[in-house]
Amino acid sequence: MSVCAMALSKSLWRAAPRLVGAGANEPLDVPNMNLPFDLTVGEVPWEIMVNGIGGPGNPFVEFMEEVGWADVNSWGVVVNSFEELELSHIPALESFYRDGARAWCLGPLFLCDQAQAQAPRDKSKGAEGLFERAVAPPGSVMYVSFGTQADVSSAQLDELAHGLEMSGVPFVWVVRSGSWSVPEGLEGRIEGRGLILRKWVDQRYMLGHRAVGGFLSHCGWNSVLESVSAGVPILAWPMMAEQPFNAKLIVEGLEAGLRIEAAGSRVADDGVVFKREAICRGVRELMGGAKGRRARDRAQALGRVAHRAVGDGGSSRDAMTRLISELREC
Incomplete structure (x- = not known):
C-alpha cells in the first residue's frame, strides 16, 4: 500500500x-x-x-x-x-x-537488487509467441490482469472480452476465473492479435517487454509499482480495499494513467458491470489517444525516477542507510 x-x-x-x-x-x-x-x-x-x-x-x-x-x-x-x-x-x-x-x-523493493532486476526472467509461456507472431511494434500491446484476489463476475468478463475485441488493440489478458468460458467464436476472431492466458505469468517480464505499452489493472500496489517502474501507463479499474485510492493517485495525482469511465455501466446481481463500449474507449485512448500519450510520457519519467531512487545517492538507498544506522544505535 x-x-x-x-x-x-x-x-x-x-x-x-x-x-x-x-x-x-x-x-x-x-x-x-x-x-x-x-x-x-x-x-x-x-x-x-x-x-x-x-x-x-x-x-x-x-x-x-x-x-x-x-x-x-x-x-x-x-x-x-x-x-x-x-x-x-x-x-x-x-x-x-x-x-x-x-x-x-x-x-521499489524489487528493484533494490539491480543484478536480479536486470537479469532475464523466464518468459511467460505463450505470451512471447504473440509478440513474435505479430511482430508487435514497441508499445502496441495492452497487458490485462486483475491480480489474484479480485473476484470478477462472468458477466463482467464477457463485457471485457468484447471490449478488448472491439478496441482493435493487440492484447495479452491473464484470466484467473476457473468458471468463465470465452464467448463463442471470440478466440478465432482475435487470433494473432489477442491472447487469453489462464496460467501464471511473470508480470514483470510482461510489463518490461518492449511491445507492452499499457496495463489494464485493478491497481493493487505491487502492480502499480511494477508498472510505474517499467514506465508503462495504467488503465485503472480498481475493485476493492485501497485500490480506489491507488487509482486516484496514479490517474489524478501523478497523471500516469487513465480510468475506465463508469458512465453507461449497469447493475447486475453480482455488482456493477462496465459495458464493453466504455472498456473499448478506455483501451483506445490509453494506447493511441492524446491523453494516453501524455500518461505514457509521465509514466516513463516516473520509471526513471524509480530506478534512481534505489541507486547510489537515491532517496530509497539513502533511507535504507539511515534506517540501518538508527537500528544499530537502538
Missing part, C-alpha cells in the same frame, strides 16, 4: 461514524493531508466504512483496533514506495505514530 493510501485510510477509519448518512457526492476534506485529487464520500471503499462503524462486539473490528494500537505505538513503518512518488504524504502518515516514529520509503 502507498503512503498516500495508508494515511488516507487511517484518517477515514476515524471519520467513518460521521460519514454515515452523508450523500455520495459530498466532498471530503481530509485534515492534515494535501491530496493531489478530489475525494467524495461515495469514493470511500465500503470496507473502511463498515469496519470503521462496526462498534464494540464485532470481532473483526476489535482485531483491527488491536492491530491499529500496535501500529501507532511502533517504532515506525517500512513502506514499499519511494519518496518522489508520495508527494507530501509522508508527514501526514507519520503524524499517526507516537514518539517521533518514522515512515521509511525503501522501494
Whole structure:
C-alpha cells in the first residue's frame, strides 16, 4: 500500500461514524493531508466504512483496533514506495505514530537488487509467441490482469472480452476465473492479435517487454509499482480495499494513467458491470489517444525516477542507510 493510501485510510477509519448518512457526492476534506485529487464520500471503499462503524462486539473490528494500537505505538513503518512518488504524504502518515516514529520509503523493493532486476526472467509461456507472431511494434500491446484476489463476475468478463475485441488493440489478458468460458467464436476472431492466458505469468517480464505499452489493472500496489517502474501507463479499474485510492493517485495525482469511465455501466446481481463500449474507449485512448500519450510520457519519467531512487545517492538507498544506522544505535 502507498503512503498516500495508508494515511488516507487511517484518517477515514476515524471519520467513518460521521460519514454515515452523508450523500455520495459530498466532498471530503481530509485534515492534515494535501491530496493531489478530489475525494467524495461515495469514493470511500465500503470496507473502511463498515469496519470503521462496526462498534464494540464485532470481532473483526476489535482485531483491527488491536492491530491499529500496535501500529501507532511502533517504532515506525517500512513502506514499499519511494519518496518522489508520495508527494507530501509522508508527514501526514507519520503524524499517526507516537514518539517521533518514522515512515521509511525503501522501494521499489524489487528493484533494490539491480543484478536480479536486470537479469532475464523466464518468459511467460505463450505470451512471447504473440509478440513474435505479430511482430508487435514497441508499445502496441495492452497487458490485462486483475491480480489474484479480485473476484470478477462472468458477466463482467464477457463485457471485457468484447471490449478488448472491439478496441482493435493487440492484447495479452491473464484470466484467473476457473468458471468463465470465452464467448463463442471470440478466440478465432482475435487470433494473432489477442491472447487469453489462464496460467501464471511473470508480470514483470510482461510489463518490461518492449511491445507492452499499457496495463489494464485493478491497481493493487505491487502492480502499480511494477508498472510505474517499467514506465508503462495504467488503465485503472480498481475493485476493492485501497485500490480506489491507488487509482486516484496514479490517474489524478501523478497523471500516469487513465480510468475506465463508469458512465453507461449497469447493475447486475453480482455488482456493477462496465459495458464493453466504455472498456473499448478506455483501451483506445490509453494506447493511441492524446491523453494516453501524455500518461505514457509521465509514466516513463516516473520509471526513471524509480530506478534512481534505489541507486547510489537515491532517496530509497539513502533511507535504507539511515534506517540501518538508527537500528544499530537502538
